[in-house]
Structure formats: C-alpha cells, structure tokens
Amino acid sequence: MPKGKRKGKTGASQKPRMEVIGLTSDEDSLNDNVSIISGFSETKSVIEEGGVSQVFLTLLVMTYSNPVASLVLTDSSQLTSDSQHLAIPLATKLNISGSDEIDEQTQEEIFEEKLKEAIDGISEKSAQGRTSALESVAKAFIKKCVPDFVTDRRATLTDGIERSLKKGRGLEQAAAAQLAPLLCVQLGAGDYAEEVCRELTPVLSLVANDAAASPLARAKCCWALGLCSFLAGGEMADVVQLMHSLENIFSSSYLKGNGTVPLVTADQALLHAAALSAWSLLLTLMSPGDIYILMSDDSDSVFVPQLAQLSELLDSAHLDVRLAAGESMALVYELGRGHNDDFHQESTPQLADKLRQLATDSHKYRAKKDRKQQRSSFRDILHYVEVRNITFYN
Numbered sequence: 001m002p003k004g005k006r007k008g009k010t011g012a013s014q015k016p017r018m019e020v021i022g023l024t025s026d027e028d029s030l031n032d033n034v035s036i037i038s039g040f041s042e043t044k045s046v047i048e049e050g051g052v053s054q055v056f057l058t059l060l061v062m063t064y065s066n067p068v069a070s071l072v073l074t075d076s077s078q079l080t081s082d083s084q085h086l087a088i089p090l091a092t093k094l095n096i097s098g099s100d101e102i103d104e105q106t107q108e109e110i111f112e113e114k115l116k117e118a119i120d121g122i123s124e125k126s127a128q129g130r131t132s133a134l135e136s137v138a139k140a141f142i143k144k145c146v147p148d149f150v151t152d153r154r155a156t157l158t159d160g161i162e163r164s165l166k167k168g169r170g171l172e173q174a175a176a177a178q179l180a181p182l183l184c185v186q187l188g189a190g191d192y193a194e195e196v197c198r199e200l201t202p203v204l205s206l207v208a209n210d211a212a213a214s215p216l217a218r219a220k221c222c223w224a225l226g227l228c229s230f231l232a233g234g235e236m237a238d239v240v241q242l243m244h245s246l247e248n249i250f251s252s253s254y255l256k257g258n259g260t261v262p263l264v265t266a267d268q269a270l271l272h273a274a275a276l277s278a279w280s281l282l283l284t285l286m287s288p289g290d291i292y293i294l295m296s297d298d299s300d301s302v303f304v305p306q307l308a309q310l311s312e313l314l315d316s317a318h319l320d321v322r323l324a325a326g327e328s329m330a331l332v333y334e335l336g337r338g339h340n341d342d343f344h345q346e347s348t349p350q351l352a353d354k355l356r357q358l359a360t361d362s363h364k365y366r367a368k369k370d371r372k373q374q375r376s377s378f379r380d381i382l383h384y385v386e387v388r389n390i391t392f393y394n
Helices: 026-031 036-040 054-065 081-087 090-094 104-123 127-143 147-152 154-167 171-187 191-208 215-232 236-253 266-283 288-294 307-315 319-339 348-359 368-387
Strands: none
Touching: 104 127, 104 154, 127 154, 127 171, 147 154, 147 171, 154 171, 154 191, 171 191, 171 215, 191 215, 191 236, 215 236, 215 266, 236 266, 236 307, 266 319, 288 319, 307 319, 307 348, 319 348, 319 368, 348 368
16 A cells, blocks of 8 residues: 555546535526626636636535535525624625626625625624534635635634534534535645645544534535545545545445345435545545455455445445445446456456346336436446446536
C-alpha cells in the first residue's frame, strides 16, 4: 500500500446516479424570482472563472444527486420570524431580479454583503436560525464561486460548522455537514482546503459513527468525509483508515451468518448507501495495482471488503443500497481490470447471473418507479461486467 503524500485528484472514476432530489432544475431556477442566481445571471461558471477544477463541480453533483442527500435546503418560506432575515432569499432582498440598472460590481458587493449576514447568522442562539444560516450559506456557495471572499472567512466558517456538528442535533448537524465539502470546494485544492479537512474530520467522524445521532446527519457526515478527504489530499494511510470506518457502517447490510437478509429500516438504508458511495469515491484514490492485489479472488486482505461481500448488498431490500452496491462493483471491476484483464475471471459468471436477475426484476411488491430505475441501472452495470464497455450513467 503506498504511503506517500498525495495531492488532490483531478477526476474520479465513479459517476453517480443523476437524479437530483431536493434541488430545482436549471429551468426552474431561471424562472424563480426568489432565487439567488436570478440577480446574477451573467456570472461566469466555476470552470469558466478558473477558480475550481472540473472535479469539484462533479463532486458537487454527486453530493446532491445521491438519494441520501434528499434533504438539501429547506424552503425559506417555512422558517420562523426568528431567522426571517436569513429566510428571505438573497435576490428578493436585493430586489434586482431582471434589473439592468445595477452593474456587475454593485451586484457583487450586494451579494457579498448579504452572504456576510448569512455567515454571521451561523452563531445565532436559535437552533432554527443557525440551521437556516448554514443552509443559506450552502445555497450561496452552490450558486456562485467566491474563493477570495471565502478564504478571508474560512476560520469563522470552520468554527461555525464544527460548533453545529458538536452541539447541534438532527437538521442542524446535517446542514453543517453539507456545508463542509462546499467550503473545501470554494477554497480549491491546496493548503487551505487541507487545513479545513484536518480540523473537521474528527468531529465529522464522531457524528458519522454515533448511533444516537439521526441517520440523516450521519449520512451527510459520511458524504462530507468522503468528499473532503478526496478534495484535500493527505496520507494514503489516513484514506484507508477512513474507508475501513465507512465499511463498518455499511457492513450492517451484509447478509447475516445464516445467509439471511438483515432487517434494516429505510433511514438506516440511506445511511448505508451514503457510506458505501463515499467509500467508492475514496477507492478511486487507490492505484489499480493495489486494488487488483487487495480484492482479487485469492486475497484475504482486511483493508477493503472483498467483492463477494459487496455482492451480498445486492440482496438488500432497499433500492438505494442495491444501486450503490452495483455501482461500487462496476467501479471495482473497472479499476481491477485496469491493471490486468483477468481480474475476477472465475467469479464473474456467478456475479453476472445475480446482476441479470436485478436487470430483469419484475416483482410486483417493488414500486413501479423503483423497478424501472433498478432495471435501467443494472442493465448497464451487467453490460460493463460482461462486455467491459462503460456505457452507463449517461
């Protein structure tokens, strides 16, 4: 296992399900007069500005497209008067939607002023106010890249996130965990992002492994751990340790010793799917040679789960776990075959049979939408495992 220092990656092998839940579409955003972006329609994209690389934008899509991230941002109209100044969307407060009278510089100044107010709100006494502030800052970070502005306030933001993770509960912890990787994206690859990751990783890990915390907050922390570690860089030994911690979470969905499927609630299934997806993202940081050795048919490594264990997750009663497992195994095959084409040749036919069953599943006890999504995804996964041609996630 390589021990050396690594820098931030420029890409990831795994692509997630592109079903965005909890966020409006681009068309809806343009038509929504209360959206932050409505007053900044001429703003360049993150990539066009050159502040953040393509991988950062890809990771953002991963975060908000995964079903675990279904609770993203609360509708501001549902907030109480305690946080009304935070609940009102920025563009509404600016009253510049569709206006040509305010030049770009003025728009930038007003945007930053309102963002300052939201950042200050992270320290409010009201838990609902803090949650609203965290969500407002996260929404602003998604809409606009302001690395210089964020760099000057990184300590304030980091302290606020850490405090909410330690002292908050439920939705507040989830909102804080969601903001953490967005802060790293704004800071870009470098020392600042690595510093934030080092400071937040311990408390994120604590919440992620806290059985008393809400499954939603734990799921958000799993995703934040994976994304922050991927973005910030660091020692490969630390990455492997984090992967092992994530496996301890989703291993609860492995088959029992007698071969039966464990009883897992829907909330727990979302947590397990989030942990597995974060584990898969970190797997891309390992070299194909290491994966070939550690996950080959005759390997007894304890550093990573074996393919046979991951295949047990395909028997889960929950769609999110089955899809995450299928994607993880496709990723394992891609990386393993990148080193040698004979990767898992003996066990592939048996796995293909199970994938084929899922790709043609017609059980009526599953929801029609779930059956359609499952068949579509597993047809592509099966095609890749058998034909070795990546055509899925279009």
